Each structure stands twice: as C-alpha cells, then as structure tokens.
Amino acid sequence: MPKIQRIGVVGAGLMGSGIAEVHARAGLDVVVNEVSQSALDAGKAKIEKSLQRAAKAGKIADADVDATLGRLTFTTDIEAFADRDFVVEAILEQEQAKTELFGRIDEVVTNESAILASNTSSIPIMKLGMATQRPEHVVGVHFFNPVPVLPLVELVASVRTSDDVVARAEEHVTGTLGKTAIHCQDRAGFIVNALLVPYLLSAIRMYEAGFASAEDIDEGMEKGTAHPMGPLRLSDMVGLDTIKAIADSMYDEYKEPTYAAPPLLMRMVDAGLHGKKSGRGFYDYS
Numbered sequence: 207m208p209k210i211q212r213i214g215v216v217g218a219g220l221m222g223s224g225i226a227e228v229h230a231r232a233g234l235d236v237v238v239n240e241v242s243q244s245a246l247d248a249g250k251a252k253i254e255k256s257l258q259r260a261a262k263a264g265k266i267a268d269a270d271v272d273a274t275l276g277r278l279t280f281t282t283d284i285e286a287f288a289d290r291d292f293v294v295e296a297i298l299e300q301e302q303a304k305t306e307l308f309g310r311i312d313e314v315v316t317n318e319s320a321i322l323a324s325n326t327s328s329i330p331i332m333k334l335g336m337a338t339q340r341p342e343h344v345v346g347v348h349f350f351n352p353v354p355v356l357p358l359v360e361l362v363a364s365v366r367t368s369d370d371v372v373a374r375a376e377e378h379v380t381g382t383l384g385k386t387a388i389h390c391q392d393r394a395g396f397i398v399n400a401l402l403v404p405y406l407l408s409a410i411r412m413y414e415a416g417f418a419s420a421e422d423i424d425e426g427m428e429k430g431t432a433h434p435m436g437p438l439r440l441s442d443m444v445g446l447d448t449i450k451a452i453a454d455s456m457y458d459e460y461k462e463p464t465y466a467a468p469p470l471l472m473r474m475v476d477a478g479l480h481g482k483k484s485g486r487g488f489y490d491y492s
C-alpha cells in the first residue's frame with residue numbers, strides 16, 4: 207500500500223487547523239475545507255500564528271513557515287478531496303452534521319484505498335462508518351489541543367473498521383507525524399475524555415455551587431497536582447460548547463449523572479460564552 211501523502215481536513219477550527227498544521231509540517235500536501243471563506247481565513251490565520259510561534263521558539267526555521275504554508279490549500283469546494291489518501295473530519299461535535307458530511311466525503315473521494323478519519327471525541331465511529339458505503343475504511347483518529355504541542359492520538363476502530371486501516375492509520379500518526387498512539391473501543395469519550403470530562407464537569411459544579419473562585423479552583427489543581435492548566439481554564443481553552451457536546455454524547459451513551467452537563471454550563475453555552483475562542487468563558491479574554 208503506498209504511503210499516505212495527500213491529506214484532506216474538513217473544518218478549520220481549533221482542532222482542524224492544528225491537524226492541518228501538523229500534517230503540513232510533516233511535509234505532506236494538505237487541502238483544508240470549510241463551509242465559508244471567512245472560516246477558512248480564520249483557520250489560516252490560526253496556522254500562521256502557530257507557525258510563527260514555533261519559529262520564534264526555534265522549533266522550526268523561519269524559512270519553514272512559508273514552506274509549510276505552501277503545502278496547504280484552502281478551499282470551500284469539498285470536491286477537491288477526490289484524490290486524497292487520508293481525510294480527517296474535524297467539524298463541530300454534532301452527530302447529524304458529521305453523518306451528513308461522511309456521506310458527502312464518501313461520494314467525492316474516488317481514491318478507493320483512502321482512509322476516512324474522524325477527530326470526534328464522543329460520537330460513535332460506527333454511526334459515521336454507516337453513513338458511507340465503506341465502513342471498513344472509517345476510523346477514529348482523535349488528536350488533542352493544542353495539536354502541534356500534545357503528542358497523543360487515540361485510535362478508535364468500529365466493529366466494521368478493517369485491521370489494515372487501523373494499522374495504516376497508526377503508521378501514519380506515529381511514523382509520519384511522530385505522535386504516540388493509544389487504542390480504544392468505540393465508546394463515547396474514548397479513554398481521555400471519558401476520564402477528563404467528568405473532572406471538568408465536577409469543577410464547573412464546584413464553581414456553580416459557590417465553593418471557591420475560578421482562580422482558586424484552577425490554582426488548586428495547577429499547584430496541588432502539577433496540572434499545566436486548572437479545569438476551568440482548560441474548559442475555556444477546549445471550548446464550553448465542545449465540552450457540553452461531549453458531555454451530552456457521553457450522558458446519552460452511559461446515562462450516568464457524572465456525565466450530565468451542569469445548568470451553569472448549559473446557560474453559558476446558550477449565552478455564547480464559549481471560552482477563549484469567543485472572548486469569554488470562566489475568564490475574560492477580551
């Protein structure tokens with residue numbers, strides 16, 4: 207089987223832009239797709255900022271910034287994915303939007319050996335696979351934010367994913383991208399979010415109940431357990447809308463109160479307080 211060279215990324219938000227960046231940094235040709243030109247421009251700006259940050263830190267040479275950007279093509283036309291070897295979906299965490307998109311990707315990708323991957327963290331891979339005519343080629347490849355910094359990728363096979371597709375995806379993320387892969391079953395939240403999200407929800411409940419200030423909750427976990435970020439700051443970074451969507455998927459799957467979104471989280475999401483990306487969450491970023 208030829209090496210994975212041509213990448214397609216759908217979604218240029220926090221995760222999609224990071225996924226596109228790490229592929230371009232690994233020397234691969236990347237097509238990034240979004241629904242609008244403004245979303246593409248915002249994604250491109252995120253990648254440029256991150257590359258400049260990496261160059262400033264001496265992680266990449268200045269010349270690599272332009273070379274990496276040169277390997278990225280931004281388009282609103284998903285038909286540009288026809289020849290892609292590896293497509294990663296990284297759109298919002300909504301089942302219907304994702305299944306519709308997988309149906310569309312299946313129609314446009316003519317490369318029969320292509321791997322169709324999802325960066326979902328909580329929606330069953332089986333549902334995405336069954337939206338296509340090739341569920342054996344559909345696999346979960348879940349990155350962590352910030353993607354250029356965090357080394358982990360969760361690989362998730364549905365009951366229909368072929369072993370060969372999992373092996374090729376693993377070779378790609380470990381060999382080509384230099385990430386560490388872990389495997390898990392097709393269950394909402396996989397390994398990391400199934401453990402992390404109940405913890406973040408507990409912190410939100412603690413804050414909601416007036417136990418302590420946001421700053422003290424975060425400082426407690428940063429200084430008391432050496433976490434790089436406290437739970438409320440981390441929730442703001444991940445996005446409160448994303449945390450709620452993951453919590454809802456896990457609650458749907460397991461029906462356990464530990465996964466239930468607290469009312470404060472629901473109200474903040476309704477109010478458009480989505481964390482760092484919206485300028486305000488538990489903290490103000492304006």
Ligand code: 3HC
Pocket residue numbers: 256259260263265326327349350351352353354355356399402434435440444448
């Ligand atoms: N993009 C690219 N690079 C970034 C970055 C970003 N958004 N943020 C930080 N970096 C880089 C910096 O350039 C710096 O690189 P250097 O060490 O080579 O100079 C390095 O990361 C450290 O950055 P800073 O010194 O500015 O800041 P910190 O030391 O405070 O680290 C952090 C920032 C890497 C975000 C760290 O706080 C961290 O790891 N936090 C926890 C993140 C986490 O838990 N992520 C998982 C979220 S869950 C998830 O993604 C799953 C999803 O499904 C919800």
